[in-house]
Amino acid sequence: MRPVIPLLDGTVAVSAVAALLSAPGVLRREPRPGREGRFGPEGALALVVALIFLNQALVAVYVQRVKGGSTAFITRYLPPGWFDVPRLDRLAAHFPAPELLAPSVLRVQAFLELPLVLLTFVAVLRRLDRRLYVRVARSPLIPLAAASYTVAFCAVEWDLRNPYTVDDILLRVLSGAVTPVLISWLARREPAEHRPPRNPLLFVLDLWAYGQLMLMLYDTVLLYDLARIGGHLPSAVAALAVLTATRLVEHRTPSPTGPRVTALTGAIGRALALFLVPALAIRYAGTFGTPQLAALAGLVALGAAVRRDTPRLLPAALAGAVAGYAVARIAPGPYYEATLLRSATGALLATTALCALLDTTRTRLVVRS
Numbered sequence: 458m459r460p461v462i463p464l465l466d467g468t469v470a471v472s473a474v475a476a477l478l479s480a481p482g483v484l485r486r487e488p489r490p491g492r493e494g495r496f497g498p499e500g501a502l503a504l505v506v507a508l509i510f511l512n513q514a515l516v517a518v519y520v521q522r523v524k525g526g527s528t529a530f531i532t533r534y535l536p537p538g539w540f541d542v543p544r545l546d547r548l549a550a551h552f553p554a555p556e557l558l559a560p561s562v563l564r565v566q567a568f569l570e571l572p573l574v575l576l577t578f579v580a581v582l583r584r585l586d587r588r589l590y591v592r593v594a595r596s597p598l599i600p601l602a603a604a605s606y607t608v609a610f611c612a613v614e615w616d617l618r619n620p621y622t623v624d625d626i627l628l629r630v631l632s633g634a635v636t637p638v639l640i641s642w643l644a645r646r647e648p649a650e651h652r653p654p655r656n657p658l659l660f661v662l663d664l665w666a667y668g669q670l671m672l673m674l675y676d677t678v679l680l681y682d683l684a685r686i687g688g689h690l691p692s693a694v695a696a697l698a699v700l701t702a703t704r705l706v707e708h709r710t711p712s713p714t715g716p717r718v719t720a721l722t723g724a725i726g727r728a729l730a731l732f733l734v735p736a737l738a739i740r741y742a743g744t745f746g747t748p749q750l751a752a753l754a755g756l757v758a759l760g761a762a763v764r765r766d767t768p769r770l771l772p773a774a775l776a777g778a779v780a781g782y783a784v785a786r787i788a789p790g791p792y793y794e795a796t797l798l799r800s801a802t803g804a805l806l807a808t809t810a811l812c813a814l815l816d817t818t819r820t821r822l823v824v825r826s
Contacts, residue, residue, distance in 0.1 A: 465746035472735035594644030715816025777808030
C-alpha cells in the first residue's frame with residue numbers, strides 16, 4: 458500500500474472529528490469588536506494570486522535562459538499535463554542572473570498554496586456573513602485547518618517525489634505556521650459594524666464565481682501551465698464580473714427573512730465552518746486515498762450542519778439534490794472538480810428558490826387567514 462493512502466485517510470478522519478468537536482463552540486461564540494482596517498481577506502487573496510502569477514513568469518524566464526527552453530528536468534518526475542511554460546522572450550533576454558530563479562520551480566508555490574486556499578475559504582465565508590467570518594477566522598478552526606491541509610499537501614508531495622520534495626515540505630510546514638497568524642490578523646481588523654447575513658441567492662453566485670476562479674488557477678498556474686491562460690480568460694472575466702455585480706447590489710437586496718430561507722442561510726454557514734478543517738483532505742482522499750471515506754466524512758459534516766433545521770429544509774434540499782444530480786448528468790465538467798462546482802451551484806440555486814417560494818406561499822396563507 459502506498460503511504461499516501463493511510464496518511465490521507467487518517468487526516469480525513471481526524472480532521473472531521475476535530476471539526477465536529479470544535480465548530481459548535483466557535484459558532485456560538487460572540488465575535489469581539491475589531492480594530493478598523495480596510496485590508497480584508499479578499500485583498501490578501503488578490504496579493505497572493507499576483508505573487509503566484511509573478512512566480513510563473515519567473516519560471517518561464519528560468520526555463521528559457523537556464524534550461525534552454527526544455528522542462529524535461531522536472532516533468533519526468535510529474536504526471537502528464539504539467540509545465541506548459543510560455544516563451545517570454547523580451548523579459549528573459551533582459552533578466553539579470555536568471556540562475557538565481559531556481560527556487561521559482563515548485564518551491565515558491567509550495568509556500569503560497571496554503572494561503573491561497575485558506576484565504577479563498579475565509580473570503581467566501583465573509584461574503585456570506587461577516588460576523589461568522591470573524592468567529593471562524595479568530596478561532597482554533599484556522600490552525601486546525603492549516604495543520605490538516607499541510608499534512609494533505611505534504612502527503613501528495615511525497616507521493617509525487619522529485620528533487621525538490623524535501624524543500625517543498627519544509628516550506629509547506631513554514632507556511633502552515635505563518636498563514637493562521639495572517640488570517641487572524643486580518644479578522645482582528647474587521648470593522649465592528651453589524652451586517653445581517655447575505656441573501657443566499659447572491660451568495661450562491663459568489664460561490665460559483667470563486668469556484669470558477671479557483672478552477673482557472675488550478676488549470677493554469679497551479680500546474681505551471683501559464684501558456685494555457687488565454688483559453689480561461691473569458692470564464693475568469695465572467696467570474697470577476699459576477700463578484701463585482703453581487704457586491705454592488707448587496708445593499709439593495711433584502712436579507713433573508715422567511716423561516717426557510719433564514720434556516721438555509723444558517724445551515725450554509727454551519728456547513729462551511731464544519732467543512733473548513735477536513736475540506737482539503739477530503740478532496741485529496743478522493744484521488745489519492747479512499748473515496749468512500751471522503752464521501753462519508755462529507756456527508757457527516759453536511760448532516761451535522763442541517764440537523765436542527767431538517768424539518769424545514771428537507772423538501773427543498775431533496776429538490777436541490779435532484780437538480781444537482783441532473784446538472785452533473787446533463788452538463789458534466791471536463792473533470793471531477795468542475796462537475797462538482799456545476800452540480801453544487803445547481804443544487805443550491807434550486808434549494809434557495811424553493812425555500813423562497815415556500816416562504817412566500819406561507820406568508821400569503823398567513824395574511825389571508
